[in-house]
Every structure is written in structure tokens, then in C-alpha cells.
Amino acid sequence: MDKEQIFQYLAESWNKNMPFNQLLGFEITRFDDKQAEISFRWDDKLIGNPIQKILHGGVTAAVLDVAGGVVAAANVIANLDEITPESVQENIRKLGTIDLRTDFLRPGRGEHFVATAHIIRSGSKVAVARMELHNENGDHIAFGTGTYMVG
């Protein structure tokens, strides 16, 4: 398997097998070693404030954490000496979020949302990613910064 096949396999597997991501409707729509992208559609169950009809802050934090985690995983895979299903699985298993900062910039309104993430620090033990959340009009809803354990 080459790197792109691994990315595609993992995206399909994670999209099917992550209960909370499925509950919220999150889908990995881009996954390579440069950038990760998670998409989801508005759903009334994601409402935090029923008067203003905006996304719950926890939905925003969750999607930013997922986007950062996916790009951190891609970064781990891209740095492997040898890419095999076993080496990928072993290295991905260690991955976890250490800390996450979310900056809420605008009310979470829209029909279709996309969270993007890219790596700003790539190490053998720790990776740091920056994330953004936009709606279908390009409104910038939130920023995030996440530190991930990767080794």
C-alpha cells in the first residue's frame, strides 16, 4: 500500500467506525500530509443556544479537534520509514490530544461547515496543528490550536 491508499483506507474506516463523529455527522473529506478537512451539515440537534440557533461551542471544539488529529495522523504516516498496515496501526494508536485551544470568532450559523487543519510543528513525539472552521459563505467561525502526542 502506498501513502495515498493508506490515507483513503483510514478515512473510510474512520468515517464508518467513530461513534461520536457519526452522531455529529462529521466526515473526513480530505486527508493528506499537508491538510485535513472535515465537513458536516447543519442539524438542529447541534444547536447550543435555541434562541439564536447557533452551533454549540462543543461541536466547534469537537470538529477542530478531529481535524487536527487527522492531520497529525497524516503527519505521523508521512514520516514513517516503511508504510505497512502494521507500522501505520502501531503508530496511529499512540496518537492523542494533549491540549486544544478554541477561539470562537463568529456565531456558528450556516448550512454546511468545513474544518481545515495543517501542521505547524512536526516532531517525533509531539505535533502541533492549527485549525479553522468556515461555513458555506466563507464566514470564519472559529480558530483552533491543538497539541498532539504522536510517538
Add this chain to the structure above:
Amino acid sequence: MDKEQIFQYLAESWNKNMPFNQLLGFEITRFDDKQAEISFRWDDKLIGNPIQKILHGGVTAAVLDVAGGVVAAANVIANLDEITPESVQENIRKLGTIDLRTDFLRPGRGEHFVATAHIIRSGSKVAVARMELHNENGDHIAFGTGTYMVG
């Protein structure tokens, strides 16, 4: 209505009317101007990592954000010159999270979880809260710090 009645009324109202909190099973179980407490039970839909069976990081961030927001609301109400349903509603409406830091300390395992929050900075425009998440064994799962717009 005195302050305690307002707190009780808001807790009941929020427990019934916040779609995302209901989806995740969050319940306000303490709400006064010193501390807020949000409780929830393990549910398989809250799983992030299906191999390790631990809470999704977004669940942790969400419950810490809610706990911080509730204690920030209590702080707003406690500082009102006159407590009426109108003054409470008007002041609560302005409340929103500006930023949130989540520190993930231990895997989110357990049957019953409690998030607590207390105010560390109380101002007329901005409040800052610190939050913690524990399970039924007292394991300390996460810390949070949130900055809230309150005026």
C-alpha cells in the same frame, strides 16, 4: 424571585431546551454563584476511539464549555443590581464563549462523569472560569480554562 429561584428555574429550563446538551446527556446538577456542576453518564455514542473505548475529546471540551458558561451566567446574575426575569434574560443573552483551553490529562473512561467550574476572573464585560472533569472514581480526566463575554 430571589437568586436561588432564578438559578433553579434556569437550570430546569436549560436542561430541557438545549438540544446538543440533551443529545449528549448533559444535566446541570449544581448552579450557584460559587460553582457549577454538569453530570452525564457513559453512552457508547460518546466514544471517540472505538478501540480504546474512551470519550471523544469533543465531549470533554463540550462539557467543560457548558460548565464554564453556566458558572459565568451565575456570576452575571449574582452581580445584577436588581434580579428580575427581564434583567436576567437580557444579561444572559449576551453571554458567549470567547476562547476555551482544554487539557486532556487521562483517558476518558468511566460510568459517570462530573464537570465542575468556578470563576477566577469576574468582570462586567469578561469572566474567566476554570473547569475540571472527573469520573466516578475521582480520576481527573481533564482541565479547562474558558474566557466568556458577559456584558
Add this chain to the structure above:
Amino acid sequence: MDKEQIFQYLAESWNKNMPFNQLLGFEITRFDDKQAEISFRWDDKLIGNPIQKILHGGVTAAVLDVAGGVVAAANVIANLDEITPESVQENIRKLGTIDLRTDFLRPGRGEHFVATAHIIRSGSKVAVARMELHNENGDHIAFGTGTYMVG
């Protein structure tokens, strides 16, 4: 006085009158409502770790905080209905950092450093800025995110 004159006057005044910025050699080298830039040169007194000869983390945090504060001040001034020395002074006086996140990406090595800041959330009470620190080779040393009280 127009806006550009105010920015120039404030930059000169702050460069002369801020003791800690002078101690560290920080100089405001750009100041408008889009971006702020703070420059400083290597000096042995800024060393944190004497074995590695790199900047102290506190120098990095300090220059990012200054850059964010300056662009927040510019943002306050740009949003004033009427720009007079009095209105500027009154509004600038309220400015203060609420919280600051610093992400250390690479060792702080170099001869000449530039911190840049731009606004990501502009409000009447709170502004949020993102900052970066680079050396003369374009190495990206640190990222920052700061939340500022502005009203």
C-alpha cells in the same frame, strides 16, 4: 490629527516610554489597523538556556503579547467615531491582555527577530489577535493567540 499621525505618534511615544520593552530592545516598526510589527535584535541578556544559546521563552511570549496589544490598540483607534488625542487616550487606557497562548515551534536562534500581529476578532469590548515570530532567515519560531480587553 488623522489616523496615520496618531499611529506614528503612539509608536514613537511607546518606543520611548515603555521600560520593559526598552530593556528587551523591542521597537514598534509597523503600526496600522491591519498589522503590527515589533522588531528586536539578539542580545546575550535575552538568553534562557545558556548551553543552547536560545531566546528565553518569556522573551518570545513578551514580544507576541506586545505585538498583539499594539494591533488591538490600532483596531480600537480605527473604530473610533472621532479621532482626537483625548478619545484615543481614553480608549487606549482600557486596553489590557485577558489571556495569551504561546506555541513554541523552533529554538529561538537568530540575529534579528520580527513579531507580527493581525486581528482575527474585532469587537467593541474584546479583540482577538494572532501573532507570529520569525528570525532574519524566515524561520518560524513561535505562534501566539491573544485575547484583549478593548472597551
Add this chain to the structure above:
Amino acid sequence: MDKEQIFQYLAESWNKNMPFNQLLGFEITRFDDKQAEISFRWDDKLIGNPIQKILHGGVTAAVLDVAGGVVAAANVIANLDEITPESVQENIRKLGTIDLRTDFLRPGRGEHFVATAHIIRSGSKVAVARMELHNENGDHIAFGTGTYMVG
């Protein structure tokens, strides 16, 4: 050398050999595996805002970073299988701040300041510390959370 001797030796060595800490007057006044404490006295050169005569935010961030780094170092040493000058030096050399959040709670006024730090996450690769800054009256000036590379 036992652990306490190592702590004392390191405290003396760092108090003498860290240029930026000396410039700011920071002194390690407690250093064990439970807690670190850094003390410093007011000095006009530490002023950020000359009108309000308060500490520069960078001084606050710097002292919190130092306190967190010292307790992270203590934690590394306490977890060593064998404590020798060589094992200590090798393990301490890897230590570095990954990210730091500073929450500014009150204006930095006072004559004598103490920053304290304790570990909230202790791992073989990453440690997380929480820090506080108080003045001689017990006023709580700032909180901090730092993530440190330790292995």
C-alpha cells in the same frame, strides 16, 4: 548525590547562570518534585504600562514559564531510575516548553511576587503544569498552564 542534593545544586546553578532570569531578578526559592516556586521583587524596569505602573505581561508570562519548567524538570528527575549527574544532565537537556497559556487576572502590582507551579500531567514524553502568580498581599495576579517536552 540524592534527589534533594540534585535539586539544590540545580537551583543554585540556574540562579547563577540563566541570563534572562537574572536580568529580571527571578530566583528559584523552592524546587522539589511536588512544587516549584520562583520569587522576584518589583523593579521599575519590569514596568509595562508606565501610567498604571504595573508589571509587563511578558514578565508574568516569563515567570510562569520558568516555574512550570522547573517543576517539569523536578518531575523528570523524580522519575529517573538512577540519579547521577550524567543521567540528570542528559534528561534535563531535552526539556522545552511546547505551549503556554497565561490568564491575566488582576493588575500586576506589588513589592514581592511569587510564582508557584505543580504538575497536573506527568508522562515520559510530555508533562503539563499549572502555575499561579501572587503578590505579597496574596492577590492572585495570574494563572498559567504549560505543556513541556520532557523526554
